[in-house]
Amino acid sequence: MAEKPGLQTERTLLSWERSSLGLLVGGALMVIRHHGPPISGGPWLAASAGLLAVAVLVLGYRRSRRIRPGAVEVPALEVRVLGYGTAAFAAAAAVALALSG
Structure with a gap:
């Protein structure tokens, strides 16, 4: 079955949106904690995750x-921003969790 033109673009955008949603959930988890002491710097981590999620959405759009049919372009900038941003957020969250409990 032949694919409709434009599905590659739609799949790409959906994957960037899923990444953005994952970052928002990660940031929300830094603020919402039902047990133990509050996470030090939780609101700052949530805000940074929100900003990173917006950046991922903008880069995804x-x-x-x-993307054009038949043209292959490596998303070097987008992948670097998402990769390094996610790694920095994860490291900051790990440090904050270690310091709070």
Whole structure:
């Protein structure tokens, strides 16, 4: 069965949106804690996760607009921003969790 034109763009955008949603959930978990002491710097971590999620959405929309059928372009900037941003958020969350309990 032949694919409809434009599905590659839609799948790409959906994957960036899922990444953004995951970052938002990670940030929310830094603020919402039902047991133990509050996480030190939780609101700051949540805000940074929110900003990173918005950046991922913007980069995802930018990336989906640049995709053309038959053209292969490596998303170097987008992958670096998402990768390094997620790694920095994870490291900061791990430090905050270690310091709070």
